[in-house]
Amino acid sequence: MAQLTLEHVTKQYEDVTAVDDMNLDIRDGEFVCLVGPSGCGKSTTMETIAGLTKPTEGTIRIGDRDVTKLPPKDRGVAMVFQNIALFPHMDVYDNISFGLRLRDFDTDEIDRRVNRATEIVQLEGMLDRMPDEMSGGQRQRVAIARAIVRNPDVFLMDEPLANLDAKLRVHMRTELQRLHKELDTTIIYVTHDQAEAMTMSDRIAVINAGELQQIDPPLVCYNQPANLFVAGFIGSPSMNFVEGELTDSGVRTSSFHVDCDVSAIDGVSVGDPITVGVRPEDVHLADRGQDVTAPTQPIPVDTDVLEPMGNEVFVYLKLESGSDRTMAETEIDGDKEVVAGPQGQLLMSLEPDTDIEEDQQVEVVLDRTSIHLFDSQTGNALVHGVEHLGNARVGDEATHAGAESDSYT
Amino acid sequence: MATQTEQQTGSDEQNLGPLQQWTQGVLSDQEKQQRLYRALFYVAAIFFLVTTLFPFYWLLVLALTPNSAILGGDWSLPVIGLEFPHPQGFNVVAFVEVFQQVPFHLYVFNSFVLAVTTTIIVIAVASLAGYVFGRLDFPGRGPLLLGILVVSYFPPAAFLIPLFDAFLGNAVVLPFVGIELFEPPRLVNTPGAMIMPFSALFLPLSIFILMTFYSQIPDGLEDAARVEGTTRLGALVRVIMPLSAPGVATAAVLTFIAVYNEYFFSEIMALENVPQNWSPLVGGILSYQDQYTTDFNLMAAASIVGVLPMLILVIVAQEKIVSGLTAGALKE
Numbered sequence: 001m002a003q004l005t006l007e008h009v010t011k012q013y014e015d016v017t018a019v020d021d022m023n024l025d026i027r028d029g030e031f032v033c034l035v036g037p038s039g040c041g042k043s044t045t046m047e048t049i050a051g052l053t054k055p056t057e058g059t060i061r062i063g064d065r066d067v068t069k070l071p072p073k074d075r076g077v078a079m080v081f082q083n084i085a086l087f088p089h090m091d092v093y094d095n096i097s098f099g100l101r102l103r104d105f106d107t108d109e110i111d112r113r114v115n116r117a118t119e120i121v122q123l124e125g126m127l128d129r130m131p132d133e134m135s136g137g138q139r140q141r142v143a144i145a146r147a148i149v150r151n152p153d154v155f156l157m158d159e160p161l162a163n164l165d166a167k168l169r170v171h172m173r174t175e176l177q178r179l180h181k182e183l184d185t186t187i188i189y190v191t192h193d194q195a196e197a198m199t200m201s202d203r204i205a206v207i208n209a210g211e212l213q214q215i216d217p218p219l220v221c222y223n224q225p226a227n228l229f230v231a232g233f234i235g236s237p238s239m240n241f242v243e244g245e246l247t248d249s250g251v252r253t254s255s256f257h258v259d260c261d262v263s264a265i266d267g268v269s270v271g272d273p274i275t276v277g278v279r280p281e282d283v284h285l286a287d288r289g290q291d292v293t294a295p296t297q298p299i300p301v302d303t304d305v306l307e308p309m310g311n312e313v314f315v316y317l318k319l320e321s322g323s324d325r326t327m328a329e330t331e332i333d334g335d336k337e338v339v340a341g342p343q344g345q346l347l348m349s350l351e352p353d354t355d356i357e358e359d360q361q362v363e364v365v366l367d368r369t370s371i372h373l374f375d376s377q378t379g380n381a382l383v384h385g386v387e388h389l390g391n392a393r394v395g396d397e398a399t400h401a402g403a404e405s406d407s408y409t
Numbered sequence: 410m411a412t413q414t415e416q417q418t419g420s421d422e423q424n425l426g427p428l429q430q431w432t433q434g435v436l437s438d439q440e441k442q443q444r445l446y447r448a449l450f451y452v453a454a455i456f457f458l459v460t461t462l463f464p465f466y467w468l469l470v471l472a473l474t475p476n477s478a479i480l481g482g483d484w485s486l487p488v489i490g491l492e493f494p495h496p497q498g499f500n501v502v503a504f505v506e507v508f509q510q511v512p513f514h515l516y517v518f519n520s521f522v523l524a525v526t527t528t529i530i531v532i533a534v535a536s537l538a539g540y541v542f543g544r545l546d547f548p549g550r551g552p553l554l555l556g557i558l559v560v561s562y563f564p565p566a567a568f569l570i571p572l573f574d575a576f577l578g579n580a581v582v583l584p585f586v587g588i589e590l591f592e593p594p595r596l597v598n599t600p601g602a603m604i605m606p607f608s609a610l611f612l613p614l615s616i617f618i619l620m621t622f623y624s625q626i627p628d629g630l631e632d633a634a635r636v637e638g639t640t641r642l643g644a645l646v647r648v649i650m651p652l653s654a655p656g657v658a659t660a661a662v663l664t665f666i667a668v669y670n671e672y673f674f675s676e677i678m679a680l681e682n683v684p685q686n687w688s689p690l691v692g693g694i695l696s697y698q699d700q701y702t703t704d705f706n707l708m709a710a711a712s713i714v715g716v717l718p719m720l721i722l723v724i725v726a727q728e729k730i731v732s733g734l735t736a737g738a739l740k741e
Binding site for chain 1: 627629630632633634635636637638639640643648651652
């Protein structure tokens with residue numbers, strides 16, 4: 001058990017920068033998820049921690065030791081791989097005890113530890129099976145047992161649930177959380193599935209294009225995303241974004257207006273492009289808006305498509321007027337990576353019993369406490385919730401400073 | 410042909426000739442088709458069996474027939490009178506005589522030791538090379554691989570004279586310039602003079618076999634082994650090689666057989682044909698022939714004795730070799 005520190009870690013492959021100046025400070029016993037889209041550098045970050053790849057620049061510390069140049073076997077890390085990677089020519093006992101046997105533990109000690117590990121992952125009585133005689137979930141447990149049997153300082157998991165079917169994945173997710181509670185080891189967990197990241201981790205590190213975007217507890221990432229990327233990536237379905245610009249009295253988009261005291265927003269001036277972000281659950285029907293404490297002015301929309309999910313209904317809304325113009329603009333502005341639906345469209349989440357049909361004219365209101373404003377040019381978050389503007393800013397600088405210089409201290 | 414038959418189908422079947430009827434039957438009837446394929450299979454199998462097993466049969470005939478009868482040269486069968494090689498007598502003593510006349514077991518031992526040592530060297534070196542070529546990406550990989558391929562294209566005889574010269578203990582001199590590089594130790598009549606060239610000659614094939622196998626082992630397994638506590642070399646020995654067992658067995662057996670049967674190099678590097686000079690198995694077989702007499706029955710018996718270790722090896726390793734030569738991708 002130890003803390004893990006990455007300082008200015010950069011990994012370059014010929015002309016591609018896989019990891020760019022990564023700074024992470026992970027506390028002892030913490031469960032941290034590295035999350036991001038495919039190819040964002042999260043697995044490479046993991047490999048540099050494990051020692052399977054050497055970083056081009058930067059320092060990696062586990063506890064007080066600088067492990068940057070140590071081979072994987074001397075780092076005190078254990079890893080669970082996406083493809084499970086059990087040794088097919090060894091039975092379960094040999095797989096689990098592989099690392100111990102290499103370290104010349106005596107037989108009694110190996111037996112004791114293997115039994116303890118199989119107990120934890122509930123694999124008793126399967127020690128003499130071969131990996132190809134086991135189901136996917138059982139193999140994954142063996143892989144986890146192999147990792148925990150050595151009491152590693154840091155536990156690395158590279159998408160360990162990706163190859164399991166959906167039901168088993170949810171089951172293993174809770175198992176992993178239980179395991180973390182039991183072992184209290186530092187766990188770094190790589191996933192591209194934001195649901196996994198949200199449910200399991202103490203903190204989420206959102207990575208995009210090799211750069212750390214934000215590292216915060218799940219709900220902070222959800223409620224106070226540092227920038228457009230985090231806002232769009234965390235949460236399913238993702239946040240609605242509407243392009244607009246700052247005016248004297250608030251933010252004006254092509255279809256609606258959000259009133260607020262703009263003087264309290266730092267770093268932007270009247271006329272600057274602003275992106276308004278609002279989550280589907282913060283869009284409400286105007287005639288049901290009584291339960292919203294701070295609604296905006298009603299916005300006239302047309303319903304487009306309904307997606308009944310059982311526990312809720314997703315309604316796609318077409319914003320009126322000028323939606324073509326915003327669409328064209330985003331295409332020109334294509335270098336900015338924003339994970340969001342098309343412009344001119346709002347997604348709304350409603351109770352399943354709501355009386356609503358396709359192609360219907362309705363009015364919706366937004367929850368002003370949950371409207372996020374982003375600087376369209378930098379992508380950085382400006383304000384989370386416009387209701388309190390004029391009084392005080394919601395959220396402070398420390399939790400959502402710039403994405404590039406974010407270092408958790 | 411097919412269209413012809415199709416045209417025929419329309420007309421009355423009775424008008425067809427026997428051959429046409431038969432082809433018609435094969436084309437339309439599944440069972441007849443099966444029968445034809447089975448027949449063709451047996452024809453091919455019997456052809457191969459006869460061509461490979463007949464020499465063995467002949468060896469057995471020669472070994473059991475006393476030498477005088479062989480030299481008499483009358484092979485006609487007792488009743489029919491047809492000329493066909495068959496044992497004339499049952500002279501099993503030849504198999505004992507083989508060891509009495511010359512120390513044949515020493516020749517077998519020589520070949521065995523040479524083959525085992527060469528195989529171990531080849532597998533060790535080719536494993537390292539196969540790992541590097543199969544699993545790592547580095548500048549110059551292509552040209553190096555091509556270089557190995559080029560070496561394997563050289564006829565072994567091309568190396569013979571320079572190597573013989575060097576192994577005699579003569580100084581190695583740069584051609585044309587006349588600069589003396591170094592003076593090698595005198596290696597003729599020692600296993601070193603044979604194992605070194607054999608290893609060099611049989612390495613390329615093994616490298617290519619092992620490279621293919623090692624490159625198919627998923628990266629995750631090697632990574633897992635390294636995180637668990639092995640070095641890269643440890644991962645090669647503990648994980649990659651066991652998982653490539655069919656490939657390693659194939660490379661080993663091919664090398665072993667080639668060296669065990671080798672005659673050309675070893676006979677020249679051993680200055681006299683005596684077991685003390687590490688003369689090989691084939692040298693032993695040929696030593697039943699002197700200037701005036703040739704004991705064909707003993708040569709045949711010795712050949713059979715010499716083949717036995719090979720036969721045992723192939724039977725034991727057969728399964729692995731077959732799967733090695735025909736192997737597909739390995740699943741994780």
